[in-house]
Amino acid sequence: MxxxxxxxxxxxxxxxxxxxxxxxxxxxxxxxxxxxxxxxxxxxxxxxxxxxxxxxxxxxxxxxxxxxxxxxxxANRSSAALDLREAAMPFMEDIQAVVGQHTQLAVLRDDEVLVIERLSGRDSVVNQARVAGRLPVHRTSAGMVLLAFAPVHVQEAYLRGHPNAFLPSETGLADSRQALALVRGQGFAAFNGLVDEETTGIAVPVLGRGRIAVAALGVVVARDEGKVHSILPVLLTGARGIARAMGEHVD
Structure with a gap:
């Protein structure tokens, strides 16, 4: 042109x-x-x-x-995001029915979290995530999961490009590398008030080959409800189901 x-x-x-x-x-x-x-x-x-x-x-x-x-x-004639969404939807519907709050699917795109799908109930808490919208990686539980389970060179490139990226001091994890190591070690991210003060974001990776995250599956619930460990099994089961539906095989 x-x-x-x-x-x-x-x-x-x-x-x-x-x-x-x-x-x-x-x-x-x-x-x-x-x-x-x-x-x-x-x-x-x-x-x-x-x-x-x-x-x-x-x-x-x-x-x-x-x-x-x-x-x-x-966009919908041929789209990797559409394939991911279709694979995830049955599992997201099950999770949303159990949790009764926002259930969302996201991927890492251009150093940001790109929301692929979100399901919400009538009484869901406030949530700034929107389908096709983007959020900062280090300000969302989904973003921390995606980066923690990204290839090392992707992590390093992000940290070099965002030297001021850090979690709020109240998390006790102001150091980005420490936070990513914790998320990878425990297999999930759960943080209070990263986007909205009154909510908690909980996210797990949808793992593909080499244990690299192809997506993040998460929920947003009211803060201080103590639901993290009761919700995690549902999220982990859903993430494994999505990986299988997409033909991904975890090493």
């Missing part, structure tokens, strides 16, 4: 346009979109028109732009 005067390609600009939308900005005016995507206004108009014609963007009642269903359709 043709390059702009700044040297970036049309594809680069299209990706920035689509990536500008998020949980904090599900709807954008063309002017705001141009700013967030760092493209000239005329370019934003031109690319938005092209994306609208393919239903990758759509206009809402106010005339602002939103992501369109065309993207969803394209």
């Amino acid at each position: 043709a390059n702009s005067k700044s040297g970036d390609s049309s594809l680069d600009r299209l990706v920035r346009i689509l990536s500008a939308f998020g949980a904090d900005a599900p709807s954008l005016t063309i002017g705001a979109l141009a700013v967030r995507a760092n493209v000239p206004l005329a370019t934003a108009y031109r690319l938005a028109d092209q994306l609208l014609s393919h239903d990758f963007l759509r206009k809402d009642a106010s005339g602002s732009l939103r992501l369109g269903l065309g993207l969803w359709e394209l």
Whole structure:
């Protein structure tokens, strides 16, 4: 594709346009979109028109732009995340029925936790995780599990790239390496108040070959309910079931 005067390609600009939308900005005016995507206004108009014609963007009642269903359709035709979600769903439904709180599935992506699926009940506690949303690795139990059971070079790259990544001092595990070693040694992560003060996140790895985590399976429950060890067997059973359903074999 043709390059702009700044040297970036049309594809680069299209990706920035689509990536500008998020949980904090599900709807954008063309002017705001141009700013967030760092493209000239005329370019934003031109690319938005092209994306609208393919239903990758759509206009809402106010005339602002939103992501369109065309993207969803394209992503769901062939997706590793979809395969993982389909394998996990029966086990997640069982866990959610037992625990009665948020049950979620996540993977490690670009140094962040990417939420693949979340099931919630009517009386579930507050939870900032959203499907297709991202959270910091070192501020979630799922993230700590994913990193603890990642290859060593992935751990080292994360720690080098995030030298200030550490857990709150009240966990007693302010040192990241100490925290990862503990999580790997015990086989799960359970932390209070990492994202929301009143909740506890509990997560276990879905292990693949070489005991590397292909995903994290977790729940978010009310803090200080003392449920960690009663919930762990359900999570561990579900994680093993997901691994088998995906054809993963733990060494």
